[in-house]
Amino acid sequence: MNKSAVAGVVAQGRRALHRRADPARIMEGRERRFAAALLAPAFLALMATTTFPLLFLIWTSFYRMNLSMPFMDGFAGLDNYRELLADPRFWQSLGVSLVYTASTVVLQVVIGLALAVLVHGMRRGQGLFRMVAILPVVLSPAVVGMVWRSFMLAPDFGVVDYLAVTAGLGSHNWLGDPTLALVSVIVIHTWQWTPFAFMVLLASLAALPDDIYEAARIDRASAWQSFRRITLPLLRPAIVMVIIMRTMVALTAFAAIFTVTGGGPGTATEILNLYAYRKSFTELSIGYGSALAVALLVFTLVVSGVLFALRRAK
Amino acid sequence: MSPVTPSRRSVLQAGLAAVAAPALIRSAFAQDAADLGPYKSAKIDWRQAAGESITVAVIPASYFDNLVTLAPQFEALTGVNLRFEKIPPAQIRQKSVIDLTSKAGAYSTHAADPMYYALYAANKWVEPLDGYLKDASLTDAAWFQPDDIVPAWRSANTIDGKLYGVPYDGEVTIQVYRKDLYEAKGLKAADDLQAFVSNAAALHDPNNRVWGAALRGVAGAGQNVYIYSSIFREFGGDWMKGGKLQVNGPEAEAALNWYVDLMRKYAPQAAQNWNWPDIADAFSQGTIATYIDAHSSASVVNNPEKSKVIGKVAYARWPKGPSGKRTTSIWNWGFPINAALPEKRKKATWLFIQWAACAETQARTAHKFAGPAKRSGVNRVSLWKDSDYVKLMKGFGDNFVEATLESLQQDTDVDWRPRVPQWPAIGDTVATAIQQALAGQATAKAALDEAQRRLEPMMRG
Numbered sequence: 001m002n003k004s005a006v007a008g009v010v011a012q013g014r015r016a017l018h019r020r021a022d023p024a025r026i027m028e029g030r031e032r033r034f035a036a037a038l039l040a041p042a043f044l045a046l047m048a049t050t051t052f053p054l055l056f057l058i059w060t061s062f063y064r065m066n067l068s069m070p071f072m073d074g075f076a077g078l079d080n081y082r083e084l085l086a087d088p089r090f091w092q093s094l095g096v097s098l099v100y101t102a103s104t105v106v107l108q109v110v111i112g113l114a115l116a117v118l119v120h121g122m123r124r125g126q127g128l129f130r131m132v133a134i135l136p137v138v139l140s141p142a143v144v145g146m147v148w149r150s151f152m153l154a155p156d157f158g159v160v161d162y163l164a165v166t167a168g169l170g171s172h173n174w175l176g177d178p179t180l181a182l183v184s185v186i187v188i189h190t191w192q193w194t195p196f197a198f199m200v201l202l203a204s205l206a207a208l209p210d211d212i213y214e215a216a217r218i219d220r221a222s223a224w225q226s227f228r229r230i231t232l233p234l235l236r237p238a239i240v241m242v243i244i245m246r247t248m249v250a251l252t253a254f255a256a257i258f259t260v261t262g263g264g265p266g267t268a269t270e271i272l273n274l275y276a277y278r279k280s281f282t283e284l285s286i287g288y289g290s291a292l293a294v295a296l297l298v299f300t301l302v303v304s305g306v307l308f309a310l311r312r313a314k
Numbered sequence: 315m316s317p318v319t320p321s322r323r324s325v326l327q328a329g330l331a332a333v334a335a336p337a338l339i340r341s342a343f344a345q346d347a348a349d350l351g352p353y354k355s356a357k358i359d360w361r362q363a364a365g366e367s368i369t370v371a372v373i374p375a376s377y378f379d380n381l382v383t384l385a386p387q388f389e390a391l392t393g394v395n396l397r398f399e400k401i402p403p404a405q406i407r408q409k410s411v412i413d414l415t416s417k418a419g420a421y422s423t424h425a426a427d428p429m430y431y432a433l434y435a436a437n438k439w440v441e442p443l444d445g446y447l448k449d450a451s452l453t454d455a456a457w458f459q460p461d462d463i464v465p466a467w468r469s470a471n472t473i474d475g476k477l478y479g480v481p482y483d484g485e486v487t488i489q490v491y492r493k494d495l496y497e498a499k500g501l502k503a504a505d506d507l508q509a510f511v512s513n514a515a516a517l518h519d520p521n522n523r524v525w526g527a528a529l530r531g532v533a534g535a536g537q538n539v540y541i542y543s544s545i546f547r548e549f550g551g552d553w554m555k556g557g558k559l560q561v562n563g564p565e566a567e568a569a570l571n572w573y574v575d576l577m578r579k580y581a582p583q584a585a586q587n588w589n590w591p592d593i594a595d596a597f598s599q600g601t602i603a604t605y606i607d608a609h610s611s612a613s614v615v616n617n618p619e620k621s622k623v624i625g626k627v628a629y630a631r632w633p634k635g636p637s638g639k640r641t642t643s644i645w646n647w648g649f650p651i652n653a654a655l656p657e658k659r660k661k662a663t664w665l666f667i668q669w670a671a672c673a674e675t676q677a678r679t680a681h682k683f684a685g686p687a688k689r690s691g692v693n694r695v696s697l698w699k700d701s702d703y704v705k706l707m708k709g710f711g712d713n714f715v716e717a718t719l720e721s722l723q724q725d726t727d728v729d730w731r732p733r734v735p736q737w738p739a740i741g742d743t744v745a746t747a748i749q750q751a752l753a754g755q756a757t758a759k760a761a762l763d764e765a766q767r768r769l770e771p772m773m774r775g
Contacts, residue, residue, distance in 0.1 A: 067415060068735040069772075070437050089768070155583040176586040178755045264533050265586065266750030266761070281408050283739035284433075285772075 548635020
């Protein structure tokens with residue numbers, strides 16, 4: 001044992017003695033244990049309901065587990081992932097997920113921002129408008145899906161179809177045509193969640209300092225200029241935050257599409273989440289379904305990582 | 315307040331009592347007086363599992379509602395606690411699979427899809443029932459008469475010679491058509507698929523809100539595949555060609571093209587997302603000239619509160635396909651026994667199954683049922699010959715009893731759908747292919763070839 005090591009051991013011993021002697025430290029230790037005891041139930045419950053299932057999912061994704069062929073079950077290594085990379089329906093559903101996410105997020109931010117700017121300038125009725133706007137957000141996506149499916153989009157009977165006929169566009173099978181169905185589910189998601197973007201942006205707008213706008217007015221900046229040069233840059237953190245949150249939700253959307261189209265017609269609106277669900281619970285191929293879910297998780301993490309990096313970069 | 319003046323509270327109490335009393339008396343009376351004699355003539359000890367509690371999952375449908383109403387009789391007979399849980403048909407398969415695979419035993423038995431027995435048996439999730447049927451302490455065969463249960467449904471629930479679920483209620487698919495519209499144009503019920511299309515064409519008049527025909531369009535192993543399978547078999551298709559699963563090929567393409575063509579030309583656009591209740595609703599509003607679906611939908615099109623076509627409905631067997639065959643569905647809701655249960659509860663579950671499937675309970679939930687909804691899918695051949703029951707069924711329209719019985723006896727085909735454990739995956743894949751073709755996302759050939767390509771790796775082993 002060399003000299004410094006010995007010195008270290010001695011110092012440790014002295015510190016231990018010191019600690020034992022110090023009542024404040026004893027109290028602190030007790031408090032920490034007490035805090036841990038208070039925290040433990042919630043922490044364990046959280047572990048049991050989130051972390052453990054997640055680890056179990058990842059573990060399952062390395063196994064061949066198919067309820068309809070139990071005799072073939074066993075460790076599969078990376079087979080599920082190899083199969084996944086070669087599966088055209090995986091790539092197709094990933095593509096649908098991307099289109100769905102990108103278009104709903106862009107639409108939500110653009111419409112939400114426009115509404116926020118409009119309402120911000122309103123002197124009266126702002127409260128009422130806010131209350132009406134928030135209604136879709138508090139509805140369950142499954143209920144929204146059912147309402148749109150049966151009440152709005154049904155050919156011959158639905159409100160949207162009636163409006164289309166009245167406008168001279170003719171009757172369409174909104175959920176029966178592959179392209180129209182995808183447009184429909186995008187519109188439904190946008191309809192439900194734009195108020196969220198609107199509320200966040202309106203709150204940020206209200207918090208912007210008036211003096212800058214006053215200065216702009218004195219400099220005779222046009223409305224467009226002050227929007228472009230002042231409002232947008234100042235709102236940027238809020239906008240980016242909205243984009244990140246809405247992207248993560250859109251990537252993992254499920255209930256509304258499930259009730260409106262079930263991924264159909266055919267596979268036209270089958271987002272990755274829905275494909276993983278169908279593989280796992282309809283086809284009962286749990287192992288491969290888990291691999292799909294893990295792929296979705298990785299994809300969501302990467303996309304949000306990129307977005308967070310962009311947020312920090314500027 | 316003087317003592318003679320009745321207070322508001324006492325008046326309310328008296329009023330409530332007066333209103334509630336007859337109801338209470340009636341229900342108490344019904345429970346006490348329910349005649350258990352027909353059950354007690356069975357030479358088994360009905361009370362051998364007394365004190366057990368069982369939970370039965372069923373779908374919300376009138377034929378199960380009637381059974382639920384009779385639950386107090388079962389409890390009085392056996393001393394077994396009986397609880398029902400209603401699960402919509404779209405979820406009952408998944409919920410029961412999750413219960414069975416976790417071996418939790420939440421459902422002692424459930425209304426099972428006959429296509430799932432191969433899967434259940436491969437995993438040993440449910441008990442083979444031949445042991446229960448042979449055990450004289452559990453079953454009085456002379457009283458229960460298992461052979462009286464519709465043979466096609468029993469064979470649908472049999473895997474490798476062993477019965478896994480006892481049919482409770484079942485159906486066949488038949489042609490349902492508007493007698494008045496057909497007569498006005500001098501048409502007859504279609505004898506082959508070609509005539510079915512020409513009938514539809516003759517009556518198709520969407521400007522006056524009458525569409526020629528409708529078939530199930532919504533995707534699902536129990537939805538569009540349910541109808542497509544019959545067409546596929548009628549075109550000469552064979553699911554297991556040479557022992558190997560085949561969903562594509564010329565017969566499949568011809569069948570799918572026929573279906574897509576009919577739906578595109580003569581069905582309302584929305585039918586692409588319709589299941590049978592939607593079709594029956596539209597038909598009962600007078601907007602559809604004919605459809606092919608379950609005979610049990612007759613109760614919807616004859617509902618006096620909603621239907622506008624009562625007295626104008628007639629029935630016929632499936633039209634023949636190019637192969638010269640008629641192929642109907644052999645669907646039934648049966649009850650299996652969950653293998654994860656303790657022994658005594660298995661016995662209690664078997665007593666329940668025997669009670670629900672016996673001729674007496676079948677009659678009490680059908681023509682002898684007090685409520686308005688009568689069952690049209692009783693599981694007993696003998697009941698289909700019972701004059702009271704037949705009289706009730708004849709009320710549904712011309713040729714109803716004949717078409718149903720002949721279909722049941724002559725048009726069933728045990729290979730109507732491939733009975734293998736992989737069925738859930740096969741059904742879902744084929745359902746997607748059918749819808750892709752119907753929506754124009756792919757041609758029939760491309761959609762079916764893609765389905766075949768996806769299914770091949772699933773059939774290893």
